[in-house]
Amino acid sequence: MEHNHEENLENTQHNHSYGIYILVWFALMALTGITVAVAGINFGGLTIATALLIASVKTYFVLTIFMHLKSESKTFRLFVGVAILFLLISFVLLFSDYSFIVRN
Amino acid sequence: MSEAITVPQNGKQPSYLEYQGKHKGLLGWILSTDHKRIGILYFIAIMSFFLVGATFGFLMRLELIAPGKTIIDAQTYNSFFTLHGVVMIFLFIIPGIPAIFGNFFLPILIGAKDVSFPRLNLLSWYLYIIGGALAIISILLPGGPIDTGWTFYIPYSIRTNTNVIPALFAAFVLGFSSILTGLNFVTTVHRLRAPGMDWFKMPLSVWSLYSTAWVQVLATPIIGITLLLVIIERTFGVGLFDPALGGDPVLFQHLFWIYSHPAVYIMILPAMGVVSEIIPVFARRTIFGYKFIAMSSVAIALFGSLVWAHHMFTAGMSNTGQFIFSLLTMVVSIPSAIKVFNWTATLYKGSIELATPMLFVLAFIFQFSIGGLTGVMQGILSVDIMIHDTSFIVAHFHYVMFGGTGFGLFAAMHYWFPKMFGKMYNEKISKTAFWFLFVGFNTLYFPMFIMGWLGMPRRYFDYLPEFQTYHVISTVGSWILITGVLLMFGNLYVALRKGKKITERNIWGGETLEWQIETPPIHENFIDIPVVNSTPYQYLQNDEVTINNQEVK
């Protein structure tokens, strides 16, 4: 019986309040606004970098709060890290080839 | 969950073979979520496709025994080598050990009653069957079987009028089967280990299956999307890879190999796990360097995702890219080498029993070493320029995939067959079959190294007369090999029907959990979940530690 109770406890966690979700939503909307505003200004290569940076921040909020990564065990965060790392490595190594192709 | 369990005799539960759940008869098998039955379902399906793939190979070798047309025309030959590759890779080697033995034994090895998602497991099998059916259909539809090579390179794969879309779709579906199996295994290993079994008390085959599962989950989607994009390109003329529309064919190759290189680690890691299981048992020694072998599995999975472009050195890469990938390719060989060293060290001063599983394992070490070393050779840029797309490459990958994984699978078959079915096979015949396989395999593939080095191209229907001697030897080797294959499967089939009954739990003297349970296992594997308090492979009584010439027991 006790085992089941423990199971239930570990099975039902992450109680976020309504407030924190709405707060995050405001942040996401604000960041979206900033992205659109920045896009109007031409920083050259920096514009895309800024856009991607802001997108990453938004993603961070969605992952940690909406998707409860903050309250899950370390294992889940490690998993996400591995997946993102795999994607990142593929990008970086791919461009290690493409950035150096000499075209006439 | 209401089930009609047959009345146990003498208080003994029926084995998983006799168990009757919600469904009876055939339905009780194809609707079963029992990981053991699913493993058997995979066994039957995968071996059937192996024979299909082997037939294509056999016919290819027959064609190549002489220059010019021998039994089939060039177009047919192109389709044959494509289908041989597609079937062997997507329907035999990649699912192979994980789907059959991973499914059957992973839960048992960690002391669990099943995987985390049993219904998803059954879905994986159905996806496998659907993918296989699509592959067969792609051969039969008008338009003719696909002839692009299993690598489906652009632009030919969007220009050829053969049945590309069904074949690609088959691979896509099979990819999902693989993904779901990987997802299941990762979760199972994290969540269902028996009390006391921490990570470094797991059997090494579990480490291998776990690392493989991660590659299955992360790498397979890349080929999923790539194949989907080619299908879309062919259907709608979108302009994604087609050079006529501004696309980059080399980009296709990048995306293709970002999966297909890690895929070869999906193929080899489980076989290495099997080797790590079998060697301690038949050398009666504690495995040497358990932690190193465990970590090397993870390292192989990790580094294996860094080297893909070594398949593309001659495709039009930048010099920088070539250099970086060549360097990384050297690095990836290290963890594999660590395994080979540790296995060899385990054999040293062991009490070696040359039972059939051990024979296959020793052949694995020999053949995998040749395959691996030639791989390192190919990783050297200056060498690869000369031997890319020659028979040398063909020999290399057959040595690792067939001489390695294939033989590893045969080893697993002969190791676990008695436990799975409670029957024993004829060992004289199994050993004879082994020798036919070993001699046949090496006769078939070793000449390919030589003629490849001398310039014989791969995927060529015709060739210069100077290569014929090698081709003849190779083809004869294929006949010896096929004899071995038929002998081996025939022997196991006869054993299934009327082999000697085994009820003993531990016929080999193994130290992992599957040897503690009933033969064959009961439906739920364990009557009580075990508590684990030691690492596996403890053969301490046989380990000799000599300090100042004194034996310490």
Next chain:
Amino acid sequence: MSSQEHSAAHVHRDDIGARMGMWLFLFTELILFGGMFILYSVYRYKYPNAFHLAAKELNTIIGTFNTAILLTSSLTMALSITAIQRKQKTLSIFFQMLTIVLAMGFMINKYFEWTAKFHHGIYPGSEILLAKDSGEIIFFGLYYVMTGLHGLHVIIGVVLIAIMMRLTSKGIINNDSYVKLESAGLYWHLVDIIWIFLFPLFYLIT
């Protein structure tokens, strides 16, 4: 190895395992789209001016509006889980329904965007498109495929959430057992994340 009195005669419930499985599945979706982002980045590197030119065809306002819609739908999805945790069944169903409505709004906008382009003769294989620069052909190829596949996932998400609504109303999803709703939420948030990256890359490079 001694045995322990642990008999799992009941159906083994493992919420953490269920979430773990869902996360792993999400990785496959992430990498599926990641492959397309790889394609996008290589071609953008190759055809920077053509991409800039082609992007002018896209309506930034609709794109921004759609981004706001999807972000809000992520909010409502998260709120539906808090509601069921607090035994507020009707509120939870309401939030799930709202999520679906927002998702449909997104798809309707998409429909208008696409049909407008078809009307201008810009679609894969069209004469007008083929007459354009290579880079522009590639841009629109990527646009249709990536937003198309994303849209497909939105539809799948809608179906999934509709099923969750039904399960919630039947009490199968309740304050003690809501991992199914959480998993559906995880899926939905991923669909949102993908759009978070699609949006600037297609709509904001002018």
